Amino acid sequence: MVPQWSGGGPLGLTLGAVKASPQSQLRLLELADLDAELARLNHRRRSLPEVAELARLEARASELKDEVVITETELSDLAREQSRAERDVEQVRARIDRDRARLDAGQVSAARELATLQSEIESLRRRQGDLEEIVLELMERWEGLVSRRDELATERDRLGTEMTELADRRDAAFTEIDEQAGKANEQRGGVAAEVPADLLKLYEQIRDARGVGAAMLRAGRCEGCHLTLNTVDLNLIRASAPDEVLRCEECRRILVRTPESGL
Ligand SMILES: [Zn+2]
Numbered sequence: 001m002v003p004q005w006s007g008g009g010p011l012g013l014t015l016g017a018v019k020a021s022p023q024s025q026l027r028l029l030e031l032a033d034l035d036a037e038l039a040r041l042n043h044r045r046r047s048l049p050e051v052a053e054l055a056r057l058e059a060r061a062s063e064l065k066d067e068v069v070i071t072e073t074e075l076s077d078l079a080r081e082q083s084r085a086e087r088d089v090e091q092v093r094a095r096i097d098r099d100r101a102r103l104d105a106g107q108v109s110a111a112r113e114l115a116t117l118q119s120e121i122e123s124l125r126r127r128q129g130d131l132e133e134i135v136l137e138l139m140e141r142w143e144g145l146v147s148r149r150d151e152l153a154t155e156r157d158r159l160g161t162e163m164t165e166l167a168d169r170r171d172a173a174f175t176e177i178d179e180q181a182g183k184a185n186e187q188r189g190g191v192a193a194e195v196p197a198d199l200l201k202l203y204e205q206i207r208d209a210r211g212v213g214a215a216m217l218r219a220g221r222c223e224g225c226h227l228t229l230n231t232v233d234l235n236l237i238r239a240s241a242p243d244e245v246l247r248c249e250e251c252r253r254i255l256v257r258t259p260e261s262g263l
Pocket residue numbers: 215222223224225226227248249250251252253
């Protein structure tokens with residue numbers, strides 16, 4: 001795409017249609033400085049380390065939240081399993097008590113029935129032992145999960161504090177940057193008000209396309225791209241009227257003449 005301002009004058013050194021007084025052209029250098037300052041501030045705002053660090057911590061906080069939910073679910077499943085196991089132990093224990101009561105009351109006298117009852121009590125005790133083992137295992141898993149949940153909660157709290165501190169630091173930096181940007185913008189408004197509309201429009205078109213809209217010609221060199229102009233071009237510039245708006249052929253910025261231009 002060829003930007004409309006590239007039409008230029010003879011040899012592409014001038015911008016043709018737009019003419020502006022040397023004073024107006026000098027204003028462009030102030031504008032370029034302020035625009036560079038604003039771009040620096042904008043970049044600083046976007047690349048604050050606090051912003052990246054906060055994003056990292058937020059991602060971790062969201063992971064933590066999921067892990068807490070998983071642990072809570074496991075805990076409630078385990079609680080159900082535990083009470084089922086405890087109920088089973090109770091049932092077996094009650095049956096043993098009943099059988100023992102029958103034995104103690106002397107309700108069973110036949111030798112065969114007695115033997116059956118005693119063997120039932122023995123197998124119930126084994127069953128009770130197995131079930132109690134399960135209850136113990138469940139308790140150990142419960143304790144493990146509870147301490148896992150506590151660790152997650154501690155990390156979540158620590159993360160929360162860290163994020164609050166970071167957000168405070170980020171906001172303080174934002175405030176400082178925005179204050180500086182506010183001042184620069186205000187200054188820029190003042191300078192821009194003194195630049196003729198057509199020149200300002202041209203400057204802004206170039207700035208939007210190239211990043212920087214104007215540069216000083218200092219000692220025969222474009223301060224924007226550091227190209228040293230050849231004698232032919234310098235002679236052309238010397239011959240140009242002061243209100244001619246020039247541009248650097250290399251970086252296409254508006255090239256502003258000053259007493260330091262070496263002409
Ligand atoms: Zn240049």
